[in-house]
Amino acid sequence: MEAAILRLESERGSGVPAQETQLEGDLFDALMAIFLTPIGSDRARLATRQCLGGVAFEYAMALLAFVHTAHYWTETHPELSCEQDMVLLMKEHPDLAHLLMNDPEAEAEAATATLKHRIKHAIAETQKRGAELAAIVESSNDAIISKNLDGIITSWNAAASRVFGYLAEEIIGKSILTLIPEHLRHEETQIIESIRAGRRIEHFETVRRTKDGRLFDVSLSISPIKDEEGRVIGASKILRDISDRKRIEKSLLQAEKIAATGRMAATIAHEINNPLEAITNLLYLLRPKLTDSEALDHLAAAEDELGRVTHIARQTLGYYREHTAASPASLSEIAQHAVTIYHPRCSSAGIEIRTGFTSARIAIFRRGEIMQVISNLVANAIYAMPTGGLLSVSVEDVEEPTSGMEFTISDNGTGIAPNHLPRVFEAFFTTVRRSVRELDCSLQSNSLKATEAKSALRVN
Numbered sequence: 001m002e003a004a005i006l007r008l009e010s011e012r013g014s015g016v017p018a019q020e021t022q023l024e025g026d027l028f029d030a031l032m033a034i035f036l037t038p039i040g041s042d043r044a045r046l047a048t049r050q051c052l053g054g055v056a057f058e059y060a061m062a063l064l065a066f067v068h069t070a071h072y073w074t075e076t077h078p079e080l081s082c083e084q085d086m087v088l089l090m091k092e093h094p095d096l097a098h099l100l101m102n103d104p105e106a107e108a109e110a111a112t113a114t115l116k117h118r119i120k121h122a123i124a125e126t127q128k129r130g131a132e133l134a135a136i137v138e139s140s141n142d143a144i145i146s147k148n149l150d151g152i153i154t155s156w157n158a159a160a161s162r163v164f165g166y167l168a169e170e171i172i173g174k175s176i177l178t179l180i181p182e183h184l185r186h187e188e189t190q191i192i193e194s195i196r197a198g199r200r201i202e203h204f205e206t207v208r209r210t211k212d213g214r215l216f217d218v219s220l221s222i223s224p225i226k227d228e229e230g231r232v233i234g235a236s237k238i239l240r241d242i243s244d245r246k247r248i249e250k251s252l253l254q255a256e257k258i259a260a261t262g263r264m265a266a267t268i269a270h271e272i273n274n275p276l277e278a279i280t281n282l283l284y285l286l287r288p289k290l291t292d293s294e295a296l297d298h299l300a301a302a303e304d305e306l307g308r309v310t311h312i313a314r315q316t317l318g319y320y321r322e323h324t325a326a327s328p329a330s331l332s333e334i335a336q337h338a339v340t341i342y343h344p345r346c347s348s349a350g351i352e353i354r355t356g357f358t359s360a361r362i363a364i365f366r367r368g369e370i371m372q373v374i375s376n377l378v379a380n381a382i383y384a385m386p387t388g389g390l391l392s393v394s395v396e397d398v399e400e401p402t403s404g405m406e407f408t409i410s411d412n413g414t415g416i417a418p419n420h421l422p423r424v425f426e427a428f429f430t431t432v433r434r435s436v437r438e439l440d441c442s443l444q445s446n447s448l449k450a451t452e453a454k455s456a457l458r459v460n
Contacts, residue, residue, distance in 0.1 A: 143240075
């Protein structure tokens with residue numbers, strides 16, 4: 001480089017050299033020094049100015065500034081290309097191309113003012129284009145992140161801050177693993193291997209972690225970043241939050257499962273309807289033959305429960321709504337009836353029942369659905385106390401937050417695991433490993449909605 005500069009200094013006023021000469025090579029070396037090391041290249045600048053002349057030198061500096069800006073953006077964000085802009089600039093400014101390839105001194109006096117104006121215009125356009133490219137990245141709704149091959153984050157736009165919760169100054173310089181859950185960090189090794197090989201990664205769906213530890217679904221598109229010699233030096237990543245889409249897909253899948261279950265339930269209800277009709281007829285024939293009052297009470301209870309089973313069969317797991325109109329009924333009486341039915345089972349299981357039916361209010365219910373809700377809750381409480389325990393059931397009047405009745409059921413059994421609480425009202429979710437489930441909170445929730453009652457779950 002020193003020898004090249006010495007030769008240029010001795011060629012004062014030579015103008016643009018002929019192609020494939022020593023002077024051309026020296027001029028190229030000097031311009032590369034200015035391009036690569038803008039600070040500390042004063043001697044190279046002076047020698048280049050002496051060789052080219054003032055006007056051509058200013059044009060050369062404008063072109064280098066443009067190329068430097070284009071180089072930065074295509075290196076950091078390969079999806080933003082500047083090659084066409086460079087071609088367009090040369091077409092719009094033929095004097096620039098002419099002066100860089102010919103002697104600039106021939107018509108310098110006449111052209112200087114116009115050329116200086118065009119130089120300023122070219123620089124302004126370059127700065128404007130750079131600002132536009134920066135604005136595209138910064139205003140994108142998708143997170144745009146770049147990193148080097150060591151996985152260190154080198155750029156971070158505003159959308160990335162919104163998605164992850166990190167400010168640029170917090171995250172730039174840190175490892176990309178900060179954003180990846182521990183169980184998925186092996187993906188980064190695979191991503192880097194693909195990037196080193198120069199391969200793009202399109203629409204890769206995975207999970208990432210925010211600053212507050214929340215996990216969310218994302219889609220990644222990753223492109224390799226290359227230097228001027230074509231070597232891969234990093235990666236540019238576009239990340240899109242697809243959590244809403246995943247939730248919709250999950251809801252659609254759940255809806256399909258529910259629809260399939262509904263069809264199956266309708267078939268089952270149709271098949272068991274005939275046996276239920278036969279049992280109902282047999283109980284009807286049995287009634288005249290019983291004279292003992294206790295036996296008649298048991299027969300009445302059996303008929304009530306058979307009627308409820310028939311109703312449940314018609315209801316087909318929530319796909320059939322009761323057509324009978326709601327009527328005035330006592331919630332205390334319905335709860336007392338449910339407790340009476342399950343009392344023998346509780347006694348045999350060593351479960352003590354405590355009741356408190358103090359409310360005498362009458363409300364408008366669909367009696368069968370409310371009976372089903374209470375019966376399911378009692379049955380589930382019994383299942384939760386396999387070695388015995390205490391079951392408490394009560395109905396009392398309340399005035400807060402609004403005037404009404406409060407039904408409370410509690411037990412000292414195994415309880416509901418914390419990880420199951422968010423799913424207790426999910427259709428068909430159960431922890432009971434039986435062919436016939438004893439509790440379906442989704443059915444209970446639907447029944448309560450049908451009677452305009454409010455349901456809440458409180459776990460002690």
